[in-house]
Amino acid sequence: MAKPFEVHRQTGFATMAGLCFVVLYLPIVLLVVYSFNQGDSIAIWEGFSWRWYVSAWDNEQVQAATVRSLVIAFWAALIATTCAVLAALATTRQERFRGYTFVFAMINQPLMVPEIVTAVALLIFFAMIKVQTGYTGLGYLILAHSAFCLPFAYMPIRARLQGMDLSLEQAAMDLYGTPWRVFRRITLPQLWPGILAGAMLAFVISLDDVVITEFVKSAGQDTLPTYMLGQMRRVVTPEVNAISTVLLAISVVMVVAFYFLSRTKKQPTGG
Amino acid sequence: MIEIDSVTKIFTGRGAPFTALDDVSVTIRENEFFTLLGPSGCGKTTLLRVIAGFIDPTRGRVLLDGQDLLSLPPYRRPVNTVFQNYALFPHMTVAQNIAFGLEMQDRPRAEVSATVEEMLSLVRMTEMAGRKTSEISGGQQQRVALARALAPRPKVLLLDEPLSALDFKLRKEMQLELKRLQSETGITFVFVTHDQEEALTMSDRIAVMNAGEIRQFGGPRDIYDHPAERFVADFIGDTNFLDVTLLSSEGSTARVRLSSGSELDVRAPQADLPPGPATLAIRPEHAQITTPDTAPLRGVLSNIVYFGTDTHFHVELDAAGSFVLRRQNQPDQAQDWAIGDAVGVKVPPGVGQVLQD
Numbered sequence: 001m002a003k004p005f006e007v008h009r010q011t012g013f014a015t016m017a018g019l020c021f022v023v024l025y026l027p028i029v030l031l032v033v034y035s036f037n038q039g040d041s042i043a044i045w046e047g048f049s050w051r052w053y054v055s056a057w058d059n060e061q062v063q064a065a066t067v068r069s070l071v072i073a074f075w076a077a078l079i080a081t082t083c084a085v086l087a088a089l090a091t092t093r094q095e096r097f098r099g100y101t102f103v104f105a106m107i108n109q110p111l112m113v114p115e116i117v118t119a120v121a122l123l124i125f126f127a128m129i130k131v132q133t134g135y136t137g138l139g140y141l142i143l144a145h146s147a148f149c150l151p152f153a154y155m156p157i158r159a160r161l162q163g164m165d166l167s168l169e170q171a172a173m174d175l176y177g178t179p180w181r182v183f184r185r186i187t188l189p190q191l192w193p194g195i196l197a198g199a200m201l202a203f204v205i206s207l208d209d210v211v212i213t214e215f216v217k218s219a220g221q222d223t224l225p226t227y228m229l230g231q232m233r234r235v236v237t238p239e240v241n242a243i244s245t246v247l248l249a250i251s252v253v254m255v256v257a258f259y260f261l262s263r264t265k266k267q268p269t270g271g
Numbered sequence: 272m273i274e275i276d277s278v279t280k281i282f283t284g285r286g287a288p289f290t291a292l293d294d295v296s297v298t299i300r301e302n303e304f305f306t307l308l309g310p311s312g313c314g315k316t317t318l319l320r321v322i323a324g325f326i327d328p329t330r331g332r333v334l335l336d337g338q339d340l341l342s343l344p345p346y347r348r349p350v351n352t353v354f355q356n357y358a359l360f361p362h363m364t365v366a367q368n369i370a371f372g373l374e375m376q377d378r379p380r381a382e383v384s385a386t387v388e389e390m391l392s393l394v395r396m397t398e399m400a401g402r403k404t405s406e407i408s409g410g411q412q413q414r415v416a417l418a419r420a421l422a423p424r425p426k427v428l429l430l431d432e433p434l435s436a437l438d439f440k441l442r443k444e445m446q447l448e449l450k451r452l453q454s455e456t457g458i459t460f461v462f463v464t465h466d467q468e469e470a471l472t473m474s475d476r477i478a479v480m481n482a483g484e485i486r487q488f489g490g491p492r493d494i495y496d497h498p499a500e501r502f503v504a505d506f507i508g509d510t511n512f513l514d515v516t517l518l519s520s521e522g523s524t525a526r527v528r529l530s531s532g533s534e535l536d537v538r539a540p541q542a543d544l545p546p547g548p549a550t551l552a553i554r555p556e557h558a559q560i561t562t563p564d565t566a567p568l569r570g571v572l573s574n575i576v577y578f579g580t581d582t583h584f585h586v587e588l589d590a591a592g593s594f595v596l597r598r599q600n601q602p603d604q605a606q607d608w609a610i611g612d613a614v615g616v617k618v619p620p621g622v623g624q625v626l627q628d
Contacts, residue, residue, distance in 0.1 A: 174323060175346075
């Protein structure tokens with residue numbers, strides 16, 4: 001009797017899988033390891049030290065870029081999440097309207113349009129506004145980040161709304177709840193995990209962006225990733241490794257939190 | 272009093288339009304236990320949701336004590352619903368669930384807590400007040416859903432198959448409980464079910480629905496003993512249908528000839544039925560098994576099924592078709608019939624009902 005085809009029983013499966021993991025994670029492991037290097041090289045190990053973390057911490061440019069990154073990510077996540085909640089309500093809590101698919105595609109446009117195209121378009125568009133208004137603040141970056149973070153915030157919120165029992169909102173309305181009170185007392189408390197998950201995802205995506213930021217930023221508006229990119233063009237020290245490791249840690253924490261928040265809770269059942 | 276006046280609902284989606292309610296008119300009295308009974312897809316839940324306000328009818332009017340309900344959004348209708356899946360708020364305790372409607376009406380805090388206490392004791396859930404709704408059993412969730420819907424003292428309580436998720440024993444218990452709550456609160460109950468036994472035991476009046484129309488409307492006894500048409504006779508209880516010829520009818524009685532040639536006096540649902548082919552409906556418990564010589568229907572006993580409380584006799588009729596008889600069991604009853612016996616079916620005068628489709 002021939003055994004049914006099972007991919008994990010094939011010869012070389014374990015080797016292949018191991019190789020994939022090595023290719024995926026070895027560079028990251030090396031990056032983290034060399035962030036603790038005593039010496040100036042990112043390739044020759046000279047012993048353990050916190051030196052480059054201290055150096056990054058004391059570097060005023062790094063400090064400014066970090067604060068800028070966090071400020072942009074915070075506002076972008078806030079704006080994107082707010083818009084995403086409204087968009088998710090509109091696309092799940094009313095009867096399908098004409099042009100529903102079009103609206104859905106529009107919301108997710110940043111996932112489909114190549115980032116470099118968006119970046120060039122925004123550069124030109126914002127340049128026109130800069131000429132008209134003379135404003136050169138962080139607003140451009142915040143707006144640009146809000147826009148491309150929107151689908152990332154929208155997806156988990158919409159998934160949560162779709163998974164929610166519609167009859168709860170109907171029951172609340174049946175019990176004299178006006179639409180706003182139903183939203184505040186019933187929909188929102190149950191939507192929170194989705195909103196938090198969406199906001200975190202948007203935050204991480206914003207924190208990580210290079211291409212759009214590089215094009216949109218004015219002089220002296222480096223975020224952490226664009227600062228690092230700039231450093232790579234000059235002298236490369238394990239300081240970049242240290243900054244990367246911190247960014248990695250933040251992302252991992254956020255993504256893990258996102259995972260736990262977006263897991264659908266078990267529906268209450270009697271027993 | 273709810274007046275439902277020629278309500279029609281046509282669903283238009285991507286497919287062909289579907290008529291869920293076809294010109295339904297019915298009046299539900301104050302303080303009555305009113306049941307909408309029918310198979311799934313008959314429109315009973317649609318009608319309930321029209322009253323609650325979750326579905327706008329295509330045509331027609333719904334009046335509650337003379338006030339037009341259809342112009343009000345669901346949260347302004349003095350009507351509460353017990354949902355089929357209970358729809359308890361999972362992020363609130365039992366007491367918070369019950370308080371919700373009162374809080375939405377902006378009742379004073381003291382009144383809210385007093386009413387919640389009262390409702391908790393009405394449904395015997397006082398000890399469970401602080402529990403989360405996921406920590407209580409299905410029967411308890413059912414009672415919380417009832418208390419939550421009753422707390423704001425609606426004029427009408429709508430119940431959408433609320434017992435269907437419960438097991439048999441609990442369902443029997445809740446049937447009595449619902450009846451008790453209805454008489455204690457004096458609120459009009461509109462109850463939706465596909466369970467004919469539930470409808471018969473609980474209701475003051477029943478509307479039997481099929482394909483978006485009310486087919487018959489009356490008290491449980493009327494509906495059971497005098498089904499107006501074949502669908503109702505078939506849907507409610509078990510019925511034997513025999514092809515007969517209607518010879519004459521006078522008032523509420525009619526004379527029919529069976530295919531065996533015997534003639535019987537039976538009931539007629541309405542006066543002056545035209546003579547001709549018709550259907551005779553006889554309940555299994557209304558006929559008696561007997562020896563073949565004197566009986567109007569004769570046949571061979573093909574099966575005997577013992578049910579504990581009663582025994583069913585299946586008879587293959589000599590003329591055509593089969594007939595089921597039900598006899599209540601007595602203690603120490605002799606096993607008087609055996610499969611294969613030639614038997615007769617005796618129909619006492621006036622128990623069958625002639626139907627013309």
